[in-house]
Amino acid sequence: MENTFEVFSPTASIASADIAAEFAALSAEEQEKQRTEWSQELARVEEEIETLRTVLTSKTRHASDLKRKLGITVWKEITEDMNQGIKNVRESSVYQKTESVFKSTAEKTSSIFEGITSKLSQMKNSDSMRSFEDKFSGVLQKTKISSRSGSVSSFTEENNGTSTGNLDGKLQP
Template identity: 50%
Template sequence: MNSISPSTEEATIATEGAVHDMSQLSIEEQEQQKAAWKAELVQIEDEIATLRTVLGSKMRRSAELKRNLGITVWKEISEDMNQGIKNVKESNVYQKTTSVIGGITGSITNKLGQMRHSESFKSIEEKVGSAYENVKTKVTTSRSGSMQNLDEAARSRSGSVATSPTIAEEKPLA
């Protein structure tokens, strides 16, 4: 249910964010107001078209002058980026953040230094180092021409080897 009658609805026209109630005007006055608004609309649209033409012309001239001066799009972008980075680095938020991060990284560095000098870390470091040297020796030996097979590598490591059953070559498989 709409409380506004069709004639009142037609008589209310919105312009520039304001609603104009034309219900108090006669039909002739309403038509005159609409005609005035239509004329103003045509004039504004003509001005917009003119401004677009002038703007396009100015933009082409600007591009031509930039070309003549050797100013490229890439150069403009990089200058804008550099200015943006400079602005960020000079901002209070960035200054505070870097000081906080600097404090945190300094604290972490100190803790890692303390850990490195602990007995637990030295023990782990020695075990990893010896395991690395063992693997390095095995890889170097196997590449140097001794051509150890898997069984020989296992035998040298554990002292015993698990062998699979072998089939004599003279006996055919049945």
């Protein structure tokens, strides 16, 4: 009897149903014989699996010993894997296209900011801005009077007599 079916395939349940139907069609003596064969085969497969696990464990241990002798550490392996991964990503076409778009965008943004900076510089150096700065600084100088004591009061407070200090730095009643 042939036991060829894939466990993870969608047809696995159909194959299992076929096997069950074939098994049910056997006589009681043939069914017992088939069970015995399957049990023996299962025992052999499990023994092979255990042997393979033992060999794999031994080979893994031997590889670790060789790596230790060669000075290859886990950290070094991780670093090499990461570097290789980064290299693979950088060489990918998606990364190349994305990098190109970012560079183009950065250049355009930079030129826009340079233009704005240039315009602001031109504005700052213009006659109208200088005139505005002169007028504004004149207003500030007129509204603030500082005394020798370090206190600052407004020009209108000085004229109304509500100031707490005078130009001598003495307190007034």
